[in-house]
Amino acid sequence: MKRLPTFIFAISMIVTAGLIPALQAGGQTPPPLAAQVIKPGLYWVEGGAGANTGFWIGKDAVVVIDAKMTPDAAREMLAKIKELTPNPVQSIVLTHSDGDHVNGLTGFPQGLKIVSQETCKTELEAAFTDPALRAYLPTVTFKDRMDLLLPGGSIRLLHFGSAHTSGDAIVLFPAEKVAFIGDLAFIGRDPLIHKSKGGTSFGLTATLKSILALEADTFIPGHGKPLAKSDIEGLLKSVEDKQAQVKDMVARGKSLDEVKKAFGIEEETAQPGRRRWPSLVEVIYLDLTEKK
Numbered sequence: 001m002k003r004l005p006t007f008i009f010a011i012s013m014i015v016t017a018g019l020i021p022a023l024q025a026g027g028q029t030p031p032p033l034a035a036q037v038i039k040p041g042l043y044w045v046e047g048g049a050g051a052n053t054g055f056w057i058g059k060d061a062v063v064v065i066d067a068k069m070t071p072d073a074a075r076e077m078l079a080k081i082k083e084l085t086p087n088p089v090q091s092i093v094l095t096h097s098d099g100d101h102v103n104g105l106t107g108f109p110q111g112l113k114i115v116s117q118e119t120c121k122t123e124l125e126a127a128f129t130d131p132a133l134r135a136y137l138p139t140v141t142f143k144d145r146m147d148l149l150l151p152g153g154s155i156r157l158l159h160f161g162s163a164h165t166s167g168d169a170i171v172l173f174p175a176e177k178v179a180f181i182g183d184l185a186f187i188g189r190d191p192l193i194h195k196s197k198g199g200t201s202f203g204l205t206a207t208l209k210s211i212l213a214l215e216a217d218t219f220i221p222g223h224g225k226p227l228a229k230s231d232i233e234g235l236l237k238s239v240e241d242k243q244a245q246v247k248d249m250v251a252r253g254k255s256l257d258e259v260k261k262a263f264g265i266e267e268e269t270a271q272p273g274r275r276r277w278p279s280l281v282e283v284i285y286l287d288l289t290e291k292k
Ligand SMILES: [Zn+2]
Pocket: 016, 096, 098, 164, 183, 222
């Protein structure tokens, strides 16, 4: 891995962990929040503290996808929505439990419908130790699939098994052929898989295949620009290639250190107060060798 990507990766890991909420890459203020139209009535939001988010404007209500990382960023998003519609935000759908996607919940009014996959709620129950955040635990959960039928359209929530975490939700807008996929796709660097939340690389590849089978042409990731099917196909292939290489090395009796060395992965040690995220290669190795 070259110097610059390593640096960006390290920073994004810290941001993902929500450890320096007000800062993003380079320690600068995050870029200004901007809402971009994808299809009529459907927007994705980049900038501001935290991951990408989105919102859909229905006939009488607005549904938000993910909640930013800080209440200020969430309020900034609410202000953007207000510029576009008088309709109130009725629900928030969460793609998964990471802090940069959910810690802004306290910036929303209380009493909204908050929807997540059921394991995501379990993860949030453990993560939301702050009493203010506990008022924003999901109020509606689903296991594999749920349709939200709303005046003006419908939203399909899907869970294809553990991948980035154990509670990932894909938020599909069937009429618009757009899917918000949270952190199931990273482009330009290896995907991040939270083993501590039950994520697995083989679950990720299975989920990416299910995403590719959706009737959708635009995929909004948690970080970076909207993706096309070809981007997801490229990502799937790169992860599968790594899985095949690691599998071969495991079959030849290679140790984790040997595998990491073969991929040129330097041993990252966690700095005090920071969590160490295992590399994709390490996750694959553990997926293949750990007793289930
Ligand atoms: Zn995440």
